[in-house]
Amino acid sequence: MDAQNLREILRVFENLTDPRKNNRHYLLQDIILLAISAVMCGCDGWQDMEDWTQDALTFLEPLMQRPEHGTPSADTFRRVFARLSPEEFERCFVLWTSCVKANTKGSGQSIAIDGKCLRRSFTHAWENNPLHMISAFATEHQLILGQLKVDCKENEIVAIPRLLDSLDVKGSTVSIDAIGCQKDIARKIIKGKGHCVLALKENHKSLYQSVKTLLDDAILDDFKDLRHDYFEDITGDHGRIETRKVCTSSASAHNGGSPTNAIGTASLRSRAR
Numbered sequence: 001m002d003a004q005n006l007r008e009i010l011r012v013f014e015n016l017t018d019p020r021k022n023n024r025h026y027l028l029q030d031i032i033l034l035a036i037s038a039v040m041c042g043c044d045g046w047q048d049m050e051d052w053t054q055d056a057l058t059f060l061e062p063l064m065q066r067p068e069h070g071t072p073s074a075d076t077f078r079r080v081f082a083r084l085s086p087e088e089f090e091r092c093f094v095l096w097t098s099c100v101k102a103n104t105k106g107s108g109q110s111i112a113i114d115g116k117c118l119r120r121s122f123t124h125a126w127e128n129n130p131l132h133m134i135s136a137f138a139t140e141h142q143l144i145l146g147q148l149k150v151d152c153k154e155n156e157i158v159a160i161p162r163l164l165d166s167l168d169v170k171g172s173t174v175s176i177d178a179i180g181c182q183k184d185i186a187r188k189i190i191k192g193k194g195h196c197v198l199a200l201k202e203n204h205k206s207l208y209q210s211v212k213t214l215l216d217d218a219i220l221d222d223f224k225d226l227r228h229d230y231f232e233d234i235t236g237d238h239g240r241i242e243t244r245k246v247c248t249s250s251a252s253a254h255n256g257g258s259p260t261n262a263i264g265t266a267s268l269r270s271r272a273r
Contacts, residue, residue, distance in 0.1 A: 012096040019083035026072050030064045031080050034071055046074035086149065094146045094166050110139045111169065111194075113176045115156045134159045136167055160185055169194030178203060218249060 018028040037060065038049040053060065053071035061067040072080075115134040134156050136145040146166050150159045160180050169192040176185065178201040189196040202208050218226050228249040235242050 013092045016088055016092050017085060019085070020080070025069055026076065027064075027066050028080070030066055031072055031077065033063060034060065035077055035081070046078045049077050050074040090147065109141065109172050111145065111167070111172050111174045112137045112139055113160060113163065113174060113180060115150065115159075115179075134163060136163055156180070157182060157185075161188055164188050164192070168192070173197060175199075215247065215249070219247065223247075223249070 013032045014029060016028065016032065018024070020028075034053045035049055037056075038052045041052060041056075043049050043052050050071065050073055057067075057071055060071075113134065113136050115132060132150050133147050134150055135147045137143070138145055146163055148159045148163050150156055156179050160176065160182075161184065164174075164185070165188075169189055171193065173195040174189050175197040176199065178199040181198040181200055181204060186196050186198060200208050200211055218228065226249060228247060230248075231246045233244045235244075
């Protein structure tokens with residue numbers, strides 16, 4: 001992280017509406033600058049933000065518009081972010097990440113779209129309404145390009161097209177799990193001049209069976225006379241060795257006249273010795 005990146009944060013968030021009417025001891029731009037800087041440096045939680053910004057104040061002071069007041073407390077960070085407009089903040093954040101992405105070299109990045117239920121994302125322990133978010137993650141840059149809040153897992157089908165509308169997928173490969181395996185979603189990605197890899201499960205019974213039959217027969221025949229590729233990856237983590245095997249074929253599995261290229265995956269896990 002450098003000073004230039006922090007100045008870009010200030011520029012992008014300068015039009016964000018300040019929800020506070022009185023007692024503006026800290027400027028909103030300074031709070032945003034400090035919070036995002038802290039998160040970029042690995043902070044996790046409001047108290048972490050307070051501790052880190054106090055330690056890094058010498059570095060941060062030249063970038064702040066009102067440094068004479070020092071840095072906010074954990075409660076100040078929490079209260080201000082709780083009152084910000086999620087929609088406004090999301091637009092500013094997506095604009096910033098888009099600027100970061102535009103300044104990185106290379107093309108053809110991978111974008112993984114997935115929904116997660118966020119742990120401890122509630123105000124009180126007795127509440128049972130954790131926050132469910134759907135995110136677009138640039139895997140090479142380790143960067144979240146956009147997020148949307150959804151009510152539940154089933155509503156991801158509606159949220160994914162909205163999230164795609166905010167992204168530039170040109171030349172990128174977008175991967176989505178089985179819930180996003182929908183014709184309208186695939187069309188939107190292709191219309192944006194991107195590529196898509198969609199997980200196929202039994203929610204599309206006939207297409208799933210066609211692809212499964214194609215790959216099962218191909219594996220039994222060792223892909224004889226069938227164009228294909230094979231990749232194997234072995235990793236060790238969490239006390240186990242995991243082997244992932246992927247077979248791909250450009251052959252088409254026909255489903256009501258619509259050809260679909262097939263990709264088969266297998267994952268084998270075993271305990272590390």
